[in-house]
Amino acid sequence: MRLFRRVPDDDVDEELRSHVLLRADDLERSGLPRDEAERRARIELGGALRYREECHDAAGGTGLESLLQDTRYGLRVLRKAPTFTAVAVLTIALAIGANAVVFAALNAIILRPLDLPDPGNLYSIHRIVGKSAAQSYPDYVDLRDRNTSFDGLAAFNFVIAGFDSGTNPLRSWGIAATGNYFDVLRVQPYLGRLFHADDEHGPNSASFVVLTHAFWHAHFHDDPSVIGRVVQLNKHPYTVIGVTPPGFHGTLLFFSGDFFVPLVNQEELTGTPFLAVRGDHVLFMALGRLKPGVTRDRAAADLDAISAQLEKDYPKDHKHAAVTLARPNLYGDYVGGPARAFLTALMLLAGLILVAACANLGSLFAARAADRTREIALRLALGAGRSRVVRQLLTEAMLISLAGGALGLWGGLIVMRWLVAWQPFPQYPINIPVNPDARVYVAAALLALASGLLFGAAPIRQVLRTDPYTVVKSGPRTTVERGFSFRDVLVVAQIAICAVLVTASLVAVRGFMRSLHAAFGFEPRDVVLAETILDMAGYRPDQVAPMQKRMMEAVATIPGVTSAALVDWPPLATGGGNSPSVYSDSASEFTARTAAASVLQLRVSPSYLATARTTLLAGRMFSEHDDAGAPRVAIVNTAFAQKLFGSAVAGLHAYFRLDEATRVQIVGIVETGRYASLTEPPQAAMFLPLLQAPSSDTWLVVRSSTDLSIIATAIRDRLHHLDAALPVTIQSWDQGMDLARFPARVATVSLGVLGIMGAMLSLSGVFGMAAYSVSRRMREFGIRMALGAPRKSIVSAALGRALRLLALGSAAGVALGLMGARVLASIVWQATPRDPLVVGGVLTVMVLLGLLATWIPAQRALSVDPLALLRQE
Amino acid sequence: MSGEAQLLPGTLDLLILKAVSLGPLHGYGILLRIGQISGQALLVEQGALYPAFFRLVRQGLLKAKWGTSDNNRRAKFYELTAAGQKRLRAETEGWQRLAAAVASALAATPEKL
Numbered sequence: 014m015r016l017f018r019r020v021p022d023d024d025v026d027e028e029l030r031s032h033v034l035l036r037a038d039d040l041e042r043s044g045l046p047r048d049e050a051e052r053r054a055r056i057e058l059g060g061a062l063r064y065r066e067e068c069h070d071a072a073g074g075t076g077l078e079s080l081l082q083d084t085r086y087g088l089r090v091l092r093k094a095p096t097f098t099a100v101a102v103l104t105i106a107l108a109i110g111a112n113a114v115v116f117a118a119l120n121a122i123i124l125r126p127l128d129l130p131d132p133g134n135l136y137s138i139h140r141i142v143g144k145s146a147a148q149s150y151p152d153y154v155d156l157r158d159r160n161t162s163f164d165g166l167a168a169f170n171f172v173i174a175g176f177d178s179g180t181n182p183l184r185s186w187g188i189a190a191t192g193n194y195f196d197v198l199r200v201q202p203y204l205g206r207l208f209h210a211d212d213e214h215g216p217n218s219a220s221f222v223v224l225t226h227a228f229w230h231a232h233f234h235d236d237p238s239v240i241g242r243v244v245q246l247n248k249h250p251y252t253v254i255g256v257t258p259p260g261f262h263g264t265l266l267f268f269s270g271d272f273f274v275p276l277v278n279q280e281e282l283t284g285t286p287f288l289a290v291r292g293d294h295v296l297f298m299a300l301g302r303l304k305p306g307v308t309r310d311r312a313a314a315d316l317d318a319i320s321a322q323l324e325k326d327y328p329k330d331h332k333h334a335a336v337t338l339a340r341p342n343l344y345g346d347y348v349g350g351p352a353r354a355f356l357t358a359l360m361l362l363a364g365l366i367l368v369a370a371c372a373n374l375g376s377l378f379a380a381r382a383a384d385r386t387r388e389i390a391l392r393l394a395l396g397a398g399r400s401r402v403v404r405q406l407l408t409e410a411m412l413i414s415l416a417g418g419a420l421g422l423w424g425g426l427i428v429m430r431w432l433v434a435w436q437p438f439p440q441y442p443i444n445i446p447v448n449p450d451a452r453v454y455v456a457a458a459l460l461a462l463a464s465g466l467l468f469g470a471a472p473i474r475q476v477l478r479t480d481p482y483t484v485v486k487s488g489p490r491t492t493v494e495r496g497f498s499f500r501d502v503l504v505v506a507q508i509a510i511c512a513v514l515v516t517a518s519l520v521a522v523r524g525f526m527r528s529l530h531a532a533f534g535f536e537p538r539d540v541v542l543a544e545t546i547l548d549m550a551g552y553r554p555d556q557v558a559p560m561q562k563r564m565m566e567a568v569a570t571i572p573g574v575t576s577a578a579l580v581d582w583p584p585l586a587t588g589g590g591n592s593p594s595v596y597s598d599s600a601s602e603f604t605a606r607t608a609a610a611s612v613l614q615l616r617v618s619p620s621y622l623a624t625a626r627t628t629l630l631a632g633r634m635f636s637e638h639d640d641a642g643a644p645r646v647a648i649v650n651t652a653f654a655q656k657l658f659g660s661a662v663a664g665l666h667a668y669f670r671l672d673e674a675t676r677v678q679i680v681g682i683v684e685t686g687r688y689a690s691l692t693e694p695p696q697a698a699m700f701l702p703l704l705q706a707p708s709s710d711t712w713l714v715v716r717s718s719t720d721l722s723i724i725a726t727a728i729r730d731r732l733h734h735l736d737a738a739l740p741v742t743i744q745s746w747d748q749g750m751d752l753a754r755f756p757a758r759v760a761t762v763s764l765g766v767l768g769i770m771g772a773m774l775s776l777s778g779v780f781g782m783a784a785y786s787v788s789r790r791m792r793e794f795g796i797r798m799a800l801g802a803p804r805k806s807i808v809s810a811a812l813g814r815a816l817r818l819l820a821l822g823s824a825a826g827v828a829l830g831l832m833g834a835r836v837l838a839s840i841v842w843q844a845t846p847r848d849p850l851v852v853g854g855v856l857t858v859m860v861l862l863g864l865l866a867t868w869i870p871a872q873r874a875l876s877v878d879p880l881a882l883l884r885q886e
Numbered sequence: 887m888s889g890e891a892q893l894l895p896g897t898l899d900l901l902i903l904k905a906v907s908l909g910p911l912h913g914y915g916i917l918l919r920i921g922q923i924s925g926q927a928l929l930v931e932q933g934a935l936y937p938a939f940f941r942l943v944r945q946g947l948l949k950a951k952w953g954t955s956d957n958n959r960r961a962k963f964y965e966l967t968a969a970g971q972k973r974l975r976a977e978t979e980g981w982q983r984l985a986a987a988v989a990s991a992l993a994a995t996p997e998k999l
Contacts, residue, residue, distance in 0.1 A: 032936075035912070058933050
């Protein structure tokens, strides 16, 4: 049977017309004039329109036919209530939009596999403490050659290099990859060729560079003749051999670099030999493709056995944790764990928003259906089936949810486009690839349909209970409901959900505010940082220290600069520095197992601690005399002292060792700050003089009393004057901390948005309920007032219920929110639910919302004019 | 009018089938034919016929095609299908049984009990 069996209107009309003409013929024959006969015939037939509809129904006008009818009728009804429709559509649009964006992020970051052939059997290998995927190159080679579980094991690392193609040198990021990298990932060249394992012949033997499609497009304007051209990377010549396909930028989701070079050439690019150093975990990640039929567990056990053997063979350099395999795109659990937890929590909250919106609309629809009792009763009395009436109400709900869904998705797409284009950190090639795909659209459509059914279903029970005869005779009931109705449950649930959201967002915002004003162990305000990498500009090791001294002197004389210093990595402004092992002075063995601790190492110029305003608690600062010729010295923080010497102030003038030959004396103790992340526990750290532990990659730390942008320009000028070809990266320390604040910022912004949405929803929910209960009982209030009831009792009768429900919902929501806020503490520093300000804040917000939402209905209840109202009846 | 009787629910379809069984007719013709065969005793609301036609067509009891009336008007003619004939026979029997039963019940007198 066909679904859509529509009798054409023409057919029915023509048949009815033919009937009229035939009847008129008869009447004319009985003596009436023609026009009078036709008029009479038409009257006798009655309402042609009605019969036409009935004919359609009789001819099987079910399915699409009645759906169209319902839709037309629904549109008419909704157009008559524009405010209701607009509020309902906006509510659902907000909820669907939030869900679409969060789901798109979840989809792009967690659900969608890498866009490579057979991504399901690609795994990153995590085998050192802390779940990092780092490896040393010799370890990687042993793992690669001895394992029996992987089809191939590749590794890569990041390099930052001055990329000079003859025009202006660029500071660009790339990936240094093992020769088998592209073959393990099964990437085919877009242009030219990629490098392979047989291109490697020992250190610095493969001076090839492969460009990413995006970089080739942006800087070579899709010029295919670039293949074969020689470019300069950190002043070394490299031949461009190929371009990777569009969309491929390595295996890390958030990182999109400019080029790929063979890992064996990284030594000449960074100037640090590592290919033969087993203890140096230089490689960022090793990853491989499992052989068909090998399980993840078997592969992990295989690698574990090799690791154990390596540990036995090289006890000095080796210490490993149990091997785990993870998805390479999110760096295993290091980023993947928190990202997954956060996105799941966000999805949950977005889901709650949708549920709250549905509850909100459900109670509105139920209230509306109650107001339309008369209309519904009339339709039932005229013979409409109850199922047809329910279908009609559901159609209205669907219209609203689909319109809202479309609007929400549209808004969501705008937000997503903005997110994709957003580069949260100008100095790193990091972006958030939240590209929507078919799954996002389907999910949004399904959510819209499901929520339409959900809130459309709220009034069904009511419709089924309606008794047309009593309603038509006596009008809708105006009795006061006692006990809890289904609608009350909806309102309480909705308010509870909204209170959860408000609580969560306040906890996050408060934690974030605190993290901005916390003690970092240094003072980032009024400081400009300028990074120079001297070996990148071709400086030989013996030229580095004099140049650094000249740079410091040059910026120190800028007017307004109060002090200048050098550090190899400013805390919280970069990802983090080295954490070498330290040994107690009495150590006789120097293996990873006998190390006293692994501590953060900051190499600084003498003036650094004063410039950064890190408080010296005991001992002395470094001086110019702590140079290569002087005995090795260090300044440590209290966490270091605590760890090695058992007390925060112990250990001054004591010795420790960096290795067998390097004995270092502690000359000062400083406060413990934060170094790599805002949420880290206190970390042991040591400061070493740059002159004794040189580095060519340093940051000028320039404190000044004037406008930072003026200082930044002046620094650029001075350094340009010293060496015009030296690339410099300048930013304020505050800006640099954006990376450290990023997780907290994202959490705060997204939770803040959800919190505001939650507050808006509970506002409209409470308002809807209060307004409805007032409008239903206007007549009762009129009588009460006429009988002399005081205003207070009217207000409490009108709004008592709404406020009681609000209080109940808020209490439940705050309790739930405080429990949930524990999860937040891991993302937002100092986010604690046990904060009187938060609890107070949530309660204040909910009370304000309640007052705001009930203000207008209360005014309406009080403005009742008993006489006018009674006259109306 | 005292001579007219109200139609019992469900009898309209039966009357239409009966009217059409006597030969193909257009809608207005069916109206006239019902009046004629009931001796003008049964009153059918004119418009109510048409939804009934569509219903019977959908049930496969009638088939319809456009044609020309005696006085040269275009009109839709209805005809009984095989299923329609079967239904008419069954309903006629059912109606007669019901009518006989009601008649005998109404004819009951105390003596016959």
